[in-house]
Amino acid sequence: MGWGRSHLRDRYVLIYKEQLLITYSPSEIGYCHGRLNIYSCPKALIKHLEAGLERELNERVNINWQSQVLKPGSYRGQMSYSSSIGSGAKIVNALKSWSYLIFELSEFNSSEGSIYFYTKELGLYRGSINSQGQIVVSEDMLKSAITQNLSQSDLTIALEKLMGRPWDNFLEPFRRVEIEAASTLADRLSV
Numbered sequence: 001m002g003w004g005r006s007h008l009r010d011r012y013v014l015i016y017k018e019q020l021l022i023t024y025s026p027s028e029i030g031y032c033h034g035r036l037n038i039y040s041c042p043k044a045l046i047k048h049l050e051a052g053l054e055r056e057l058n059e060r061v062n063i064n065w066q067s068q069v070l071k072p073g074s075y076r077g078q079m080s081y082s083s084s085i086g087s088g089a090k091i092v093n094a095l096k097s098w099s100y101l102i103f104e105l106s107e108f109n110s111s112e113g114s115i116y117f118y119t120k121e122l123g124l125y126r127g128s129i130n131s132q133g134q135i136v137v138s139e140d141m142l143k144s145a146i147t148q149n150l151s152q153s154d155l156t157i158a159l160e161k162l163m164g165r166p167w168d169n170f171l172e173p174f175r176r177v178e179i180e181a182a183s184t185l186a187d188r189l190s191v
Contacts, residue, residue: 032085034107039174040074042100052094057083070173085109092116096124104171117167125167137162
């Protein structure tokens with residue numbers, strides 16, 4: 001059984017043993033909600049990035065850009081979106097072509113989701129996440145790592161990569177900047 005893109009206009013088909021069973025349009029498959037955190041973007045790319053996001057989401061985006069203290073000369077911003085399932089993958093595919101970006105995207109539907117991390121140094125990471133936001137590693141991925149006859153330290157490194165730990169460690173200082181900025185804003189607003 002598998003999914004395929006059909007010659008029918010923007011429809012997905014479910015095929016079993018080479019027989020067409022059912023077709024769905026993206027709107028019939030479902031919607032998702034996502035959040036994109038851009039931790040570092042050169043000023044020269046901001047307008048291009050926004051135009052690319054608008055193309056992928058087919059709607060106007062408004063990102064409140066602020067300077068990124070960890071990378072002088074670059075900016076950070078975030079946005080939320082609601083769109084058809086799979087929009088996150090399209091967004092990530094468009095953004096990863098600009099190697100100067102650092103970003104994180106999470107996308108949820110009613111029961112599961114995906115998370116993407118991107119840095120120039122580490123490349124792209126994609127993980128499945130459950131409804132609590134925890135990264136879920138499949139049995140097949142674990143079996144593959146375990147059956148490679150790795151030393152204990154290499155196995156630990158392989159398992160950490162499966163869970164996105166190197167990307168998480170790299171992005172954590174950028175996340176702290178976001179938390180500190182939100183905390184500062186909250187302090188200013190409180191009486």
